Amino acid sequence: MSPLSALGVFCGLFLPLSLSEYNTHNCIPRKSVLYQDNMKLFREEGICNYSTMLVREDLGLLLLGAREAVYALDINxxxxxxxxxxxxxxxxxxxxxTYKGKHAEIECRNYIRTLHKVDDGRMxxxxxxxxxxxxxxxxxxxxxLxxxxxQEEGKGKCPFDPFxxxxxxxxxNDLYSATSINFLGSEPVVLRSSSSxxxxxFKSSWLNEPNFVYMDLVPESNNNPEGNDDKVYLFFSENAMExxxxxKLMVSRVARVCKGDMGGQRTLQRKWTSFLKARLDCSLPESSLPSIVQDVFLLxxxxxxxxxxxAVFTPQSSLSDISAVCAYSVSxxxxVFNKGKFKTPVTVETSHVKWVMYSGEVPTPRPGACINNAARALGMERSLDLPDKTLQFIRDRPLMDEAVRPLTGGPLLVKKGAxxxxxxVDNVLALDGERYAVMxxxxxxxxxxxxxxxxxxxxxIEEIQLYQTPEAIRTLRLSSSTGQLYAGSDFGAVQMPLSDCGHYESCLDCVLGRDPYCGWDLSTGICSAVASSSSDTNMIQSLKDGDISKCPKSETVKPENYTLVPGNNIKLPCHPASNLAQVHWLFLGQQLHADAKYYIYIGGILILNASASDxxxxxxxSVEQVKSRPHTRTMAVYQLRPHTKAEDVEEASEMTTESPHSHNTPLPEVPQTLEPPLPPESWSVDSRVVGLQVAVALLSLMLLGLVAWNLYKRSFRNRSSENSGAGQVKRLSVDYIQNRTSVIKLLGPTPSHNANNNHHAVVAFKGNGEHHFSPGGNISTMDGLGYIDNESEI
Known part of the structure; x- marks a missing residue:
């Protein structure tokens, strides 16, 4: 096949949906919960790789496997x-x-990788x-514990390589495992360890350099009219041959085997007769390569x-930072396995093998099928009874032609970032009587x-930071009975509740949070867990629509009083109620827009060069859209009143006068004057003048410091020759200069950082760059300079 033809086939198979379709799915978490010190964490010094977990609700334990250790932890x-x-x-x-070339302190240790419960209660x-x-x-x-x-041989049950x-x-009591069966990791195997x-x-058409991800059992024999068998499903990625x-091109696969499979009589002896695999489709935007499955959960x-x-998918190209979740129904x-077409290898162009759809006759019983009523009607009670024609077919053609499509036609969730x-996934019963899959x-x-x-x-609904420093989450387990989620990483294991309804402080926030676990309790006036509510009729919850009409009227926000000083830049802080909300500012009932006067940012608003008219x-x-309906919530109200001379006198009096009983008498509340940052994009000619004033003030201070230093040196040199009276005069003059210097006030730019819940840092500077000099501070008339007779000393 020519390169252009191959490219055409490839694009036709893996062309992602249009970006406009993904824009509706590219979600932003409504809430961001940063790391909290009270997070329940387990780790032990010197131990790492907490990546294997087993929840034993019957014992009240979380079994945690790490490097060279297994812990029994309290499940609560x-x-x-x-x-x-x-x-x-x-x-x-x-x-x-180590002699075989592995690192003694990293690879040549015992990493716990398998941890399962068996029928008799042991692990x-x-x-x-x-x-x-x-x-x-x-x-x-x-x-x-x-x-x-x-101890017994673990080859084929556990990987050689810990990573x-x-x-x-x-x-x-049968262990199904998917790993490599040799030291080099070059012989992959899907193995059942049992009496049979x-x-x-070991053929590349079965497994071709796979990365195994997940296995689970589906009890398909329950109430099955066809008399079918239970099946074990396996998810992995591998190099595609088709x-x-x-x-090499990586693709994602799903495979299955039958629980009652016993292998073939002559063909496929002690090998799976029911192994079938198919490609998993989950298209990502901005990528023409197939996405790679990373983890799977069976709900x-x-x-x-x-x-x-x-299933979680990520791109195989490092140029993309988009992840997705796709869902696939068992049926x-x-x-695809029971009714779909098979792929078959054909030889073309000097022994080159190409995989195409098989269009010939399919043997009976169907290759790869479990023993069911149709097979039993033909006298086949076990896989050992299957004819060689059926077994030879599946040995050479384990791959299905059709890919498995997502349940919703495309990804459930697409997100950029980490x-x-x-x-x-947890199955949650909400107040409306429906069950929702919470991921x-x-x-x-x-x-x-x-x-x-x-x-x-x-x-x-929200994103929760589990670790203080970035740590890749290696395993997740949940316990619905205790309502807890457990996460493991190289650093340690963390426990978090499936929901913390206390995060929602108001009815509006609780209902717009649309958390299936939470509802607003009208009787108590708090957001609480739905399952713990004694009477659901007193709870408000609107998951699909975010309807807040039943919420009681919220209390009026009391205004905060601030003093407006003309010429200052005033910062009024305000954060949106959620990451999905937008902030609107109103002045005297009219909406404000960002311009040369008002600088609106995510942490509040800056009023630049304020005047009495402000x-x-x-x-x-805070305005949040749900189902195209805006929900408005007042977050803050500020009352700015002009600065008066009477306040200057009052402040000066408070600073210079102190009554004998002032320590026992609280000071009256003084309105606050805010002097916030001036953003770089708003700098003007005025700011350059202010900068010049800062430079002049700094040079003046440097000059005074130099003068003081010279006076000190001269005083030291002449101390032995001068009388005590003259020495006192000089010391007084130096002290006088230092005291006069101390009354000069320079408000320079002092940076500080303020981060909101979106992790966007806002740089703030205290002060507006103005300089305030005390009256009488004329440097040219300072008495202490009267005796300097050599300007070169300055």
Whole structure:
């Protein structure tokens, strides 16, 4: 195929949707919750890589696997360590690993990668063990965590490389794992470890340099009219064979195997007879390359056919910073495997292999299908009974021609910024009687995005910073019974509530937050958890529409009084109620717009070079759009009144006069004068004059300092020859100059930084650059300069 033809096929397969379609999905979190010191954190000095978790609600524990350690933590407060075991490598194993070229202190340690519950209540745990994977059983009884010291070979159950992507699931007492089975990581395998162990065929058409992501079981045998089998689904990415390009192209896949698979009788002995795979489609804007799956979560339903896989995707090009979440129904994936066409390899142009859609006859029973009623009608009760024709077909053609499309036709969520890494999904019952899938998405900089889809509208309720410094989130687990989310990273494990309704201080904020967990309780006047409310009829919640009409009338905001000093720049602070809101400023009831007089920014407004005509009432309103309806909330009211001479006299009196009882008498409230920053883009001729005044003042101070220094040196040189009276005169003159210097006031630019909840820094300068000199401060008439007779000394 020519390069131009290949490019045409590629663009046709992976051309993303138009950017206009994604603009409606490119969400901004409504709230940003920064790191709080009271966050429940667990870490232990010298231990890292807290990346394996097992929630044991029956034991009230979170089992946490790290490097050479497993911890039993209190499920309600993970900062409480109940028990632990250390599982360190031996010196011999570490030296053996080092001899093979691995780093002794990084790779040649024991990283806990597998942690599952088995039927008898024990835990099955595996570690990399210095590139020699080993597994063991672990128990928790009488408050103690113990390894049974019955170690067994972990090859194929746990990766050799501690940093290689891997996935596993325990079904009963059978471990399904997807990893590499050799030291070099070059032989990938999907393995079932049981009495009837099965594995994938070692062929590139089955697995081609894969990165395994996620495995889970779907109980498709429940109430199944076709008598089908339960299935284990696997998500991964790999190098595609079906596209003819000069470089390797990564694609995302979903594969499945049947729980009752026993392998073939002659063909595919001890190999999967039901292994099928298909491409996952999740198009990203600004990228012509296929997106790569990073994590998956199965949101289970009582009706297994309505269960949904949620998957996080990122671009494979480093030039893009867009992540997405796509959803796939189990039934849609099943239709591709059960009814779709197969791809087949054909040889063209001097032994070059090309994959095309298979159009020939498909054997019966259908290749890759589980044993069902149709197969049993043909006398086939086990996979061992399948004919060689069916097995040979699936051995050579495990790939489906059709890709699995997202449930909604495209991504549920598209967001720029820090890449998504992990996700979990909770099924929440709201006051309207509907259930909503709330997604918790971890990022590479340590945040969790909490998002939900309302009738096609993707809405990010809030983003929460879990770590004080950026830490990529490596694992996420949730416990619906305790209402807690657990995140793991290299640094440590963090616990956060699925919702903190206390963040919403007013009815309007609570309802517009559109959080399925929260509602405004009319009886208590607070935003509280829906599940904990004794009477739902007293709660207000409007998730789809954000309707605040039932909220009680909010209290009137009391104005704050400030004094207006003519010529000063006045800053009035105000922050929007949410990241989605815009701030409108009103002066005497009329809306203000940014111009040479008013500088409006996200933290407030600057009134430049204020005059008496600027006195009056300023109102800050936060306007938030929901379903094209504006919701207005008054955030602040300021009353500016002109500065009077009487206030100068009063202030001077307060500064110079103090009564004997003044320490016991509170001072009267004095209106505040604000002197905020002058933004660089608003600098004018006046600001240049002010700058010149600053320079003159600085030079004057330098001159006075030089004079004082020369006087001091001359006094020191002449001290031995002068009498005490003359010495006193000189000391008095120096003191006089220093005292006269101290009354000169220079208000220079003192920078400060103010950050809002969008992390945009606003630089502020205190003072307006004016210089104030005390009366009588004429330097040319200072008495202390009378005896200087040599100007060269200055």
């Amino acid at each position: 407060d993970i900062s409480i360590k109940k028990s632990w075991v250390y599982w360190r490598v031996t010196k011999e194993k570490q030296m053996e690993c 099955y745990v595996c570690g990399t063990n210095a590139f020699s994977p080993t597994c063991d059983y672990m128990t928790y009884s009488e408050g103690q 113990r390894l049974e010291e019955a 290689q992507r891997y996935s596993s699931i325990m079904v009963g 162990a099965l594995r994938t065929e 596209y003819d390009f000069y470089n 289970k339903n009582d009706d297994w056919s309505k269960s949904v896989f949620y 849609a994936i099943g239709d 890449m998504f890494t992990r996700l979990v 918790f998405i971890g990022t590479e900089n340590g945040y969790v995005q909490k998002a939900v889809n309302y009738a096609g509208e993707m809405f990010i 006195a009056g009432q300023y109102t800050c309103e």
